Amino acid sequence: MSDQKTDRRIIRTKRMIRDALTDLMEEKGLEGFTVKDLTEKADINRGTFYLHYQDKYDLLEKSENEIIEEMYEFLKEINPDLINQSGLQNEPLPFLVNLFENIEKNARFMKLILGPKGDPAFQVKLKQFMKINFLGKIMEKSNNESLSVPIEQLIAYVTSAHLGVIQQWLNSGMQQSPREMALTLLKITFYGPAHIAGIKKDLNF
Template identity: 30%
Template sequence: MGKIHEQMNSETKQKLENAFIKIMAVHGIQGVTVRALTNETGLNRGTFYLHYTDKFDLMEQIQERLLAGMKNCLKDVEPLEGLGFIENGQPYPPIIQMFTYFRKEVHAFKVLLGPTGDPSFAIKVKSIYKETILKKLLPHIPKESIQNFANEEVKKFQSYFLSFSASAIFGLIEEWLSNDAKETPEEMGIVQMNIIKMIRSQTGNMK
């Protein structure tokens, strides 16, 4: 009985998530109401409030799930190892895994990052890139590239480097999603790693 109840809860939440994304795609968060969600899913208000306090709680839980999936895909990424793959003409497996995940959740990501979505979600996505891939690059920036900076200026450089790089990667993801993720995860893995390689060339040889 426990597994059946758990499965029913999961299916109910998935229905509400799908309905939320569908309505938000057309009307934005303003157009999402509990009534609209129950009409779309055929569920009653009591069922909605059994799982969520309000529509913002539903949106937050959707975002948390998507961001957790991203973190899981990126946790094993080692940028320099990835560059080694790309220099040998091979897509980097963890990056392919990430794009595979994006493609699986393409509609939710596209809506939340789109014009009717939540602007704060883009900031959260960029933050994950900063905290996973890009911070791992910082120790490999050649000392001669920053030796003329004072300590405070080095910190500023690193902060802007993270922001610039995260925005570049995010722009790639955003463009891909806006085109309904037509390219394969393997193709996008090569594109993204080439962009990281280009950033590397602009900051010197990282070792």
Template identity: 35%
Template sequence: MVKKTDRRQIRTKQLLRQALLECIEEKGIDHVTVTDVAERANLNRGTFYLHYRDVPDMLDTLMNERFEQVFSLVRLLDPRELSQYAFAGEPYPKVLAIFEEVLRNADFFKVMLGPKGELSYAMQFRNLMSSHLFSKLEYIMPEGAPTLVPREYLVAYMTAANFGMVLHWIQNGFRETPYQMALIATQLVNHGPIVSSGIRTVPRIEAPNDAPGS
């Protein structure tokens, strides 16, 4: 009996989630009410209140769930590992996992990061990505280590570039597969825009000896 109840609750939350996203697309995030969501899901308001206090509470719950899931994967990234795959011409598996997770929740990210979604949510993603990059660089290259540009500008550039790439993929309807996107991201992050554009070739002397498959 418990399992049946759990399945029913999961199904109800799925209906509410889909209804919320559809309402946001139609009315904008600031104009959606509990009645809107319940009616769209063909459920009564009482059922909605069994799971959420109100629309902002539901939004916060959904956003936090997706946020934590994506960044549990982002935190695993290691630039040194990524370089090995870039020189081997393969997508970095940990980057691939991120794109696969985004695609699994394509409807959510398309709405929430779209024109009628939540701007602060996009900023939240960017800020945590920036914080992650700072901590990773600090671990790999302690403060005072020589860099071509100031660390804060390096992090700002990498954060904006990577978030912009993901956002472009979402806004263009997920045309590329997660594999293709992971390969693009792996090459861009490791080689930068000049080499990635073909203006300059990849210096062979930089290729590590322990690349995958070597």
């Protein structure tokens, strides 16, 4: 029980520090504040901060990695066959619903880190994560020889599109529910933007 209390205390402390980081980055940008500012904002002493992080850059990187690790927990159960089945049934995939719920839980930090005052390197890291853990698993089921475009360009297009959908949702105040967003992303992925936009004319390349 004591270990559980300690773990909860550590989680709560880290959340307070991340919230303080989010506040200060929104106000001043990463270069505009010090560790002292962080500890005052989070109402902790410097010793507590340095138990967990080396400096504010280490805090930012570890906070980003924690977000990605949480996402991995939802994406590691991907079954490519279920994606096709869900698309046909017009039902959102549970792992995508969970993914958007996680983004919603971390909305302030995610909106910040993906925005103009955030970390451009995080977008690269997130796209690479999506490429390996989401699209990589789906593409295992595909026949690369039958693709009409180079696979790397297809992956680049889809990862950028998915990230854009997430950013738009965050920036618009998350008016749709995680379930609605999971279904939207599934439809775009399954049917493609031309079909979704109602373009009926067949295109032959």
